[in-house]
Amino acid sequence: MMESGASSAQLVDDSRKPSYATQYLGAFSACMGALNFGVAIGYSSPAGSMLVKPQNMTYNYTDGELYLSEGQNSWYASTLNIGAFIGGPLGGLLINAIGRKGAMLSTCVGLLISWLLTIFAQNFAMLISSRVVVGLAIGINCIAANAYIGELASVEIRGTLGSGFQLMVVIGIEFAYIFGAIVDTWQLFATICMCPVFVFFVLILISKESPVYLLSKGKEKEAMASLQFFRGKDYNIQRELDMMRADMEEARENKVSVKDLLVNPHLLKPLTISMALMFFQQFSGVSAVLVNLTSIFKEAGTSIPESLSSILVGLVQIVATAASSLFIDRAGRKILLTGSALFMAISLVALGFFFYEKAIGQADSLQWLPLVSLMLFITSASIGYGPIPWLMMSELFPRAVVGEASSFSIMTNWSTSFVCTLTFTPLQDVIHDYGVFWMFASVCVVNVAFCVLVVPETKGKTVEEISAYFGAPSPVKSDPNEKPKIDISIIS
Template identity: 45%
Template sequence: MPPSNLPDTKVPSHTTQYLATLAVCTGALSMGATLGYSSPAGPRMMANSTSDDLTVTLSQFNWVSSSPSLGGVAGGLMAGVGVDFVGRKGVILVFSPVFFLGWLMIALARDVAMLLAGRLACGLAAGAVSIAVPTFVGEIASPDIRGLLGSVFQVMITTGILSVYVLGAAIPSWRILAGVFAGLPVLTFVAVLFLKESPLYLVSKGKEDEAAASLRFFRGKDYDASDELQVLKESLEESRQRKASAKDLLKPHNLKPFLIVLGVFLLTQFSGITAILSYMSSIFQESGSNLPDDVSSSIIAAVMVAVTLFSSALVDKAGRKALLVTSAATMAIAFNMLGQYFAGKESNRAWVDNAAWVPLACLVVFVSAFSVGFGPIPWLLLGELFSPEVKGVAVSLVQVINWSTAFLTTLIFAPLQTSLGDSGMYLLFSGLCALALVFSAFLVPETKGKTLQEIAAHFGGSPVAGSSQGRRTEG
């Protein structure tokens, strides 16, 4: 028996994994800031100010607010190829300067075209980050903390939204605000530069010595990487043998989970979350809230961060389906109440004068419900429901459609608001959330506590399609 003071070479250290996850997830901060930037910046861009020679019309701003999602489509596609070509770390290093240039173009924009180009560049980088960062984190994380580290990405996105709302309230210029966030991708680049590449990527390139060094880097210098390295090699070989094309998605055991995951992502966007985050300040301006719109927006974002921090603990206790159903039902109620408030406001009903707190309360409830269910769980299902041989194709398609839908919902938000009125628009979103409730209750399977093989068998797939190790799904 070895002396007790010697390190256990089979037990990984977690410190470097925590630090590495925080480092790469600074890219998620930039992504969140990109999603939330138009909320504080929009009213100032559209204001007729003598201090700025660039004024944006409402129709132009609709494109400014939605264009990052359009860039996200291209960024996701490029990163889907790039993570296997230049590596997970490589993609983050390549797109960090793109983020920097995007923010810089926004800060220095001389016309709307340059402003749009900057927003598209930020969206391009955000789309790449949404692929590369979760992939990197999932591949460097020890199984015992994979669920925890995986939740950091969503937490950092909401923290990025909060930071842009808070700084937007303090910084009067949308140009200076963009300039401040140009510093974030510089931090990401420098921090990630000192990390090792994903061990799975290195194994895929035949660099086994470098993969072993990477494992020791993330697990501790005394860690015996031989067993884990062998598992990676076997997993990679199995994946290569089972690799499939887009046509294989049409097989029933692949098509059904694909349609379920796609449906969940579409309904996530149809809930209006991306548009709400982009137009948050304008919503509060129109609502007649007693609080300044920047303060109200910051409260909403702070609630999102807090709820997201604690929601990961609920996934394995309550289950995926239960949280989706509860999330959708609560969002539907919140939007219905908001629609009723605006209907009363449009009809000049007396009770509205004493109910200026309603919009803030409704949106706090909405984002809380979203952060518990439809925020994190679609990404979890993305990893659980697909068989390994079609996962790459399926994830890429879902991401493209997800970003495209985010673009469309954000682009049409203001025209929809004009044509239906505030009350009609929120009642429409309430109905779509009710549809998400029905979809989740009757079509989404419960995967809590099931092995990946059991999930694959549920859809009629091969019992080994889920995993060669038969591990239980993690939250």
């Protein structure tokens, strides 16, 4: 019977390449969560201009209107990160307890609750609660969606599919910028922003579960059916299934604790790099700029309306992120990160120069500079430092530790994002606008050196090759004459 099964498996041409259409479909479904992520980020910029009123107004719910002070608005824009900080490690637990698909479905509940809290908010506490809840959902989804995409993707398109997460984030941000410019009230704005949640729910509901998760739960038939769906009916999945199973058995035999992550050099090195990439991503000022984009353009005082300027920057961000997804597997991670940090530094220096000239009353001939600088800044970030830290987070670690290590990286990202977005407005008062942008530029310069000297290239490399680069012990090779542990013929 086993010989018959083996010959049946060999009827499938081993030379065939996997189908990519179903992989793109699965990745798109997961990335709809990223679009909702972007909508939540983008909401705070236009909504902030609707919520913040002159200092002589009362900041409470009066006659159907809720107003915030500048300080309250800083907290409102930044507290999303508190929820996401908690959601990251929680997501690591959920993806193993209820699956990647189950974890993503659970975030739909959080997203709906957060928008309903916003729509019916009657005080500052309700608004803050809504941002914490949406952050919690986003933190879970970042772990679940990236794990799901990484596990369904073939190695040849892993980078392209992984970068799709960031592309959908920026599309969501642009969605918020556009509707924020059209509607007059933040309640109606929130109602519109809630609509993509339902699309995300339907797409995930009909999606296949990750084959890796199914195999980890002993559901071999379901795992094979899932992997066959993502690779195409004519692709021989036997070898890939056997590799998945071997990886899982190795992971069970070599369980890793948090202490192991911190004391084993071959784990600590990639963990340090991943956390550093997240740190540099946020202290380049990307999140602080995006959630305060409308106010930055308003402060610049250019002739172009701030809502239109924000939309233009958002469109550039989409184009740049889409371009990045097309050649991220060709150019490589390292060169894109280095170039991204370099041009972000240049654009921030130019933006700081404009605000310095404005402070001394000599910026009349430089009215074009804020828009151009921010377009260059966002383009540079979108090509490199937007998607690649998230992508490399799933590439740098062996499967046995990717959940635990990713949680550290996620918490680094959200904690630094919280600090940057919360302190952005107070820093403007202390060191002026130009001082803030030059501070971010100096971080980008250090970042360039880090990318050149420390960051490895992971393009086209397997998990085993990347682990070997960091000095991981070589896995024990299996006997090539050993019969497959899973008989693929049982699904035919």
